[in-house]
Amino acid sequence: MGAETETNDHLSRVETTGFSAPVGRVADGSPVVEVRGEVDLATVPELLRGIGVACSRLDGQPVAYVDLREAEFIDVYGVRTLVEQAQAMWELGGELRLVVPQGGPVTRAFGLLEVERVLELYHDTVIPGGPADS
Template sequence: MQETTAWPVGHIQVDRVHGLVLIAFHGEIDIASALTILPRLDAATAAAGQTVVADLTPTEFFDCYGLRLLHRAERRVRERGGRLLLVCPHPLTLKIVHLAGLSSRLATVPTLEEILTSDAGGAVG
């Protein structure tokens, strides 16, 4: 019998770090994971006036459904008087974000440390 390797199921981990809401996207962010991610993403972006950091560092795959999740999170945070920052060290993912037009609405940095050392995200973007 041939062994199969399971694909890394996409999920998010939500934490509070230095007054920021940190949403780390893990694994494959695609149609299969989007439906399970959406309720937690909505809960994490529900409060007014918060700075939310979407960290794509732990992602292994990111497609148009990932873009939809980012767009939704950005819109929800903006409508509630907050802002969304993006951490993304992956050049191909950044290209997709740019081509989708999201880069004009998101301050993007390559590392989480850059946000954490910039006065809790205040100086970024």
């Protein structure tokens, strides 16, 4: 995923391509943010919007998911944001489960930052029935 930079009157704007964080539901009705592409400083605002939509769709469900299995990369800022969101959800009595792939750069980033010391990370089998039609 490349980034293009446009400059306009002393302001720089980074435009990223290929990132998406649509919100769907899994078979048990829990909302899931399906992350695709690179999670970094430029894409975190869109990720936060997706998490906000997922939390607004809890409808009595105590758990929402962030599915990172299709994420190609995550930087420290992205990891920190997800940890903060998961902790905030826990403080409100819910749970934001981070679903990571079994290997690859996303799993390595979480491992290097020792995220499992503060949060439980989940793998494929945790999403009940997988994604359902939204």
